[in-house]
Amino acid sequence: MFSRRTGDTRRPRCRTPPRGGAGAVTYRAGMQASPSDLTGRARLREAALRLFAERGFAATSARAVAAEAGLSPALVMHHFGSKEGLRAAVDEEVLARLGTALRELDPSGTDLMMSLGEVSARMFGADPVLRGYLRRVLQEDSPASAALFGRLLEGARAELERLIATESGHTDADLEWAPFQMLCLIVGPLLLEPVMQPNLDRPMFDVQVLARRSVANQRLLRLGLFGADPATAGDATDDLRAGAPDSATATRRAQPTVITDNEIPH
Known part of the structure; x- marks a missing residue:
């Protein structure tokens, strides 16, 4: 999944204020740190997550x-x-949060879209x-944006490879484009x-809305x-499995249909 980059591994020196006492932190929506992670480092990270989301990186000072x-x-x-x-x-x-959710994908081909909907609900519905x-x-x-998307792409590709290894019916998946999709x-x-x-008349990350969207995606x-x-429907799948048409076929398909005067009804 999403491999962790080498970073600062120093142990934090600041102590976490006792719960309910002076300086205690109230964790709001979006802060998913576990009690054991309520260190000064984690509090700064979660505060940055909130402010970067609200204001953007450039507009947020340390x-x-x-x-x-x-x-x-x-x-x-x-x-x-x-x-x-x-x-x-x-x-x-x-x-890390996205990777945890993606690892719970159901490898069953018929339920994959429903599983994606459930993953979306867990990742985003309440956050x-x-x-x-x-x-x-x-x-x-920005380079940071491209780097984050690249990491997401790596994780999606790794997850698809896991699904392919689990479910033999996915052996013809396009691992170049499937992660993007x-x-x-x-x-x-x-x-x-x-x-x-x-x-929409309901929150788009509502569980029932996501379930309906997943069914629609599966049908699509x-x-x-x-x-x-x-x-x-299998004809289209057969065409895709056959690969892209050769250049002559593609050129022929791209030519406009010419109708002569004799073919125009008078």
Whole structure:
């Protein structure tokens, strides 16, 4: 899955304030750290996740992150070395959460789309902060954005290879494009949420909405956009398995149909 990059492995020196006492931290939506992870480093990372999602990386200062976490700005440098190091730690945490969810995909071909819907629900349904972070980062035109997408692509490809090894019926999968398609199905609605949601009567990451979308996606992949006749749907699959047409065939198919005067009804 998503391999963890080598990073700062120093143990944090700051102590976590006791729960309920002075300086105790209230964890809001999007903060999924376990109790054992409530260190100063984790608090800074989760504060950065929230602020980067809300304001963007460029508009968020290390001082603002420290204030959000209730810690000294010096601890940002102590734990992460720089604001860029903090961003890298946030990305690692996001990838770890996504990797955990993707590993729960059902390898059954007939249920794969439903499984993707369930994964989307677990990853994004109750975590608007994670949705906001990924949406903002993936829409950036930056090396960090491209690097994060590349890591997502690596994880999707590894997961598809696992599914292929588990389910022999997937041996003809296109491992160049299938990972892109998987990410489009999972992340695409997340990116379009601001414009899709006003056109829906329920939250688009509601469990029932995701289930219905998963059924529609499954039908689309199996039968095509207009619901091809199941009796002939295999023809398209056979054509795909046969590979792309040769250049002569492709050229012939691309030629416009010429109708002579004799063929025009008068």
